Amino acid sequence: MTAALAAAWQGPGTLVLRAEEVLADVPRKADRTPEQRARVIAATDDARRARTAFLAEHGQDVYDALTGNRTRYLRLDELLDAAAVLLDGLVPTREQMAAEAGLAQADKEGREIDQAVFFSGVLRQERAGLHLMESLLRPTDRALALLPEFTGRGSVDLGRLHVERVGEAAHLTVTNPGALNAEDNDLIAAMDVGVDLVLLDDRVKVGVLRGGEMTHPRYRGRRVFSAGINLRHLDAGRISYTDFLLRRELGYLSKLQRGLLLADASGRPLTSRSPHWTAQTVQKPWIAAVDGFAIGGGMQLLFAFDRVIAASDAYFSLPAAQEGIIPGVANLRLPRIAGSRLARQVILSGRRIHATEPEARLICDTVADPAALDTAVAAAVEELAAPAVVANRRMLGLAEEPPSVLRAYLAEFALHQGLRLYAPDVLEKTARFTPAQPTPTAGDGGAAARSSAREGHGSSIMW
Template identity: 75%
Template sequence: MTSALVTAWQGPRAVAARAEEILAQVPAKAGRTAEEQARVDEALAEARRARGAFLAEHGQAVYDALTGHRTRCLWLDELVFAAAELLDGLVPTRAQMAAESALAQAGKEGREIDQAVFFAGVLSHEQAGTHLMEAQLRPTDRALALLPEYTERGGVDLGPLRVDRVGRATHLTVTNEAALNAEDNELIAAMDVGVDLALLDDLSTVGVLRGGEMTHPRYRGRRVFSAGINLRHLDAGRISYTDFLLRRELGYISKLQRGLLLTDGNGRPVTDGRGEPVQVPRPHWSTRTVQKPWIAAVDTFAIGGGMQLLFAFDRVIAADDAYFSLPAAQEGIIPGVANLRLPRIAGNRLARQVVLSGRRLRATEPEARLICDDVVPPADVDAAVDAAVEELSAPAVVANRMMLNLAEEPPAVLRAYMAEFALHQGLRLYADDVLEKTTKFSGKAAQGDGGGAAAPSGSP
């Protein structure tokens, strides 16, 4: 780290330190007066403004210092906590985040917003942002550890996700039954591992994602694709900005589209945070990634994050009694990368109806054919999946889907979107309207409505 970087940080550091002093002078959030909260809000806003300006000018230098001039790859949590050690006050420390994580969402100070400022600043720089995005495409340590077992047995249980080799396909079955396959921190981590295993499996040529059968009383015995974000977990403060909202988009969903990164720009194996090569098979010399086509099979509904997922798949098969929705505006949270992808897929007008007005699409509606490729009776979904696996196993599919994805969504376009998303999603996570809605929702759940499971409406 250069002395110039340290010197440049001193002014913003003083502003950030002043905000911490004010926080230390007032009671916990729930016990503050309106005047005290206004004083805190003003101080935090000044600190975030100072951090943002610093990163706009020095974000590339900060990232280079953290990664040895982009010779080391760090996961999102590793990067942000390394930044806390590099420059005091730039982002929250592990201790500060641990204290926040013990609180309900409404009781937090919103330190994740400071992480959002950091990631937005890094992603806004071309070299730093590109390297950060590529770093998240590496295989996870857990997937590498499980790969020998999975290769031998053809199946592994990841808790909220089951991974099985079925013929020429790797099937990922979401098994978060009690919450109608709603997304939480644990499911996002499992999906990252499951997608890795599917892409590393030499014995399969296609990936399939489908929801498992439910135990919830309202949908017992029925398959459900996804109920979106788990709003009860959000209200309880158990939805992580870094490990859920960012990791989801830059991790397994990006791997679905762009593949698993196995070599660096010079053809050498990718490295871990210590700079050690990751022990994985090297891909063909012509590419740095291993990619496969992906099929989504939608039973019952794909709500919020579930609908978002469909935009990353090569083939979407839906039961004719299924529906899709993105209740983003109603809940107040940005629906992932849907705002980038849905206008391209379905057109500007329909995208606005779905995102801004919450329009629900039934699989049998003509407009839904812009979202799904095949609509079949529920009893025929299995056969439709098998037929799609056979079709997408053709040798030329991988090269062609790679070129289609490159033309439709160049990495530079995604990076620019993610730089804005990183900041504004962090802000929405702590917006007053979001906190009010999740608190009301949690109250209904406590009275027996079942939360996001019984009344699915989530969207990350």
Template identity: 55%
Template sequence: MTDSLDHDAAELATLTEAGERGLAALPSRTDRTPAEQEQADRIHADARQARRAFLARHTETIYGLLTEGMTRPVRLPELVHAAADRFPGLVPTREQMAAERAEVQAHKEGREIDQGLFCGAVLRSPTAGRHLVETMLRPTPRALDLIDAFRADGRAELDTVLVTRRGTTAHVEFRNVARLNAEDERLIADLDTAVDLVLLDDAVAVGVLRGGTVDHPKYRGRRVFSAGIDLTDLRDGRIPFVEFLLGRELGYLNKILRGLLTDPAPGAGAQRFTSKPWIGAVDTFAIGGGMQLLLVLDHVIAAEDSFVSLPAAEEGIVPGLGNLRLTRHTGARLARQVLLGGRRIAAADPEARFVCDEIVAPEGVDEAVDRAAEALSAPAVAANRHMLAVAEEPLDLFRDYLAEFAVAQAERAYAPDVLEKVERRWRERERRRAAERSAS
């Protein structure tokens, strides 16, 4: 590599094109012999080494070109596509990603790892990374299309989320009812829109997050906060890295914590961001991403028969920003027990007080939510929660963590142990379904 962007881009394109020809000469991943798969792995490794070297020299210049000198906000999915168009071989093309999307996770080439390398490099740059973080804190186009109707009606019904305004409180209810309110691509997109609507509506002082009633036979008719990432979708290859695994961290989770960027002009954060307090109401359980969500909320109410967990060790992937945020809630020892050992915390356990502010009887959750919303609607709350976020999780700390997370999570999503676990769960589920059909 040299200091010439054009020269190095041409070299990268030549090398990766040769690698693609080598991959095309091999059978599809499912039909490869072990020796052929080793050959494919070497091709990917050589290309990734070249990409890392290219990004180490040119990331900020690349980002500047793709964003017109950081004068144009380009959201993460569009940024990745633009990089593929402008610098062949740097990240997968739209066509390559469409082909990947058609396969189950274990049958993919793992091209999202290359997206992770690019995103990690951008986030690692103090200038480019900060610009990208702030771009992703802007309202989504979908929310801007819906906000006038929401302001008028106080109601927005999305595919998997219902948002209703009651007085000065906005209630965001998860409605992925067939999947125990598990996180899938639809729910992530809907939550990003829902959080934007709450933050954009001046009539709203406080936001509330709660799971709706579900259809699962074991819990039918009960409210469930969240079952975390949809492992069936992960197995089937329907958990996209950019839009889901990275997008949720840069999107609605960060907006809840940091606020919505409503004024792009330079100035103090409190002048540029619209921030509001958030309440979480946990019924039954908050698993994985559901528990991660609790860590950015201002007040958490849990039914006394509920529990929380971050089953990272079992799933094999990184639990978002749980590793960054849990320690400041629980302390290092308990955080390691949860993250590394899979410890589940029941609401009845004394340790639940580190994650939840109130433990109430299931029939008392509604009343507790109303009390908390009234208390958090005081005028000074928004300013003080903004300063807490500045003190506890400065933007550059968030950015540095996310730069490492982008690479680690992309690699873990294709790690052999993860692929084996999701395939094993899928086979067990299919066997149960077959047995149920036979019994009926």
């Protein structure tokens, strides 16, 4: 198979090599003339078109070669490393990605787009795509290492996230106080580990996610759920396509809905806990407790939870379209949850929904006085800890979002989110929030611009 793939790659590989030669022949991105920029765009477009066509025809064979005919599970970075060795130029090398790691987003060549082409090509293949999705349901190595500590002490500090067992529940508290609990690479990694620990601890029946108290002056001492993606990190080139955008959707968000995989592709247990013969995954019900606001990625999270409890002064918004990106899997899930009309108002026009509005009942199950949120969460934990809940949520998940439907969506998301990361409008908008700007910024504790956007009921400047 490898020889046949190498032969088929010769034509596309020539175009990829030509693009690299063009890049080597021009100065850094900021110093290029219009003619040089045009040359680079033409060459990289040709290379990406060739990669796309190659993967459309050979994507399944490529994935099978990388995974031993789907007998091995590889994580995203492992798959990229193996693909770079299999066919020269199919994906950027580790060294090429490292060369861009310290650059601002606008100064990068956009090699993450080449990663997006690859993952989209894999996900478009039914067998390969479903296997890749399954591989990301495995427990993380860090969670397996921390599990004895968590089961013994009942708590663990993951930096951006604190996990604590309270009775039959495990409470995940987001602790990114200076940035209004905005999401960054570190938080995504911590959430992946935290969700694993909840699912691996047999004493835990229900998971609860809530935002911690803020240190930002405007919200000091108050809890907030999430301000979405950290725009300052994005502008600085510190939001990873694979470690943030793909890992978020294929990793812990998928584990919330589909559960944690307990066996490898050959049926060998992945943890000390052997999978039951009736299911290869362990699932548990999840509760989201929303204080303050759930913006962008924060609102996206709610669509994966079994119960959403919101404070009466909270609100929800998805301003991603105004800011230029795709709001994760919200475009798939929100129309099913709230209907097509409301979904378009929220996603395409940035409509904000306050917890006290009638439409909010399509987003959250319970609205409580802020002082009574703890009591509402405790009541929900008791209800969802019932033995039959897990079996029924498993069947609801299969009915609402079959894996094949999610795979087809993720195949398009993988490509187009990668493209949006480097779109001119996105780069221009995120540049407003660089550290040099005196106005405090979204995702890093900005108050002035954020306040005017929120109180004026306009588009938020967070995702």
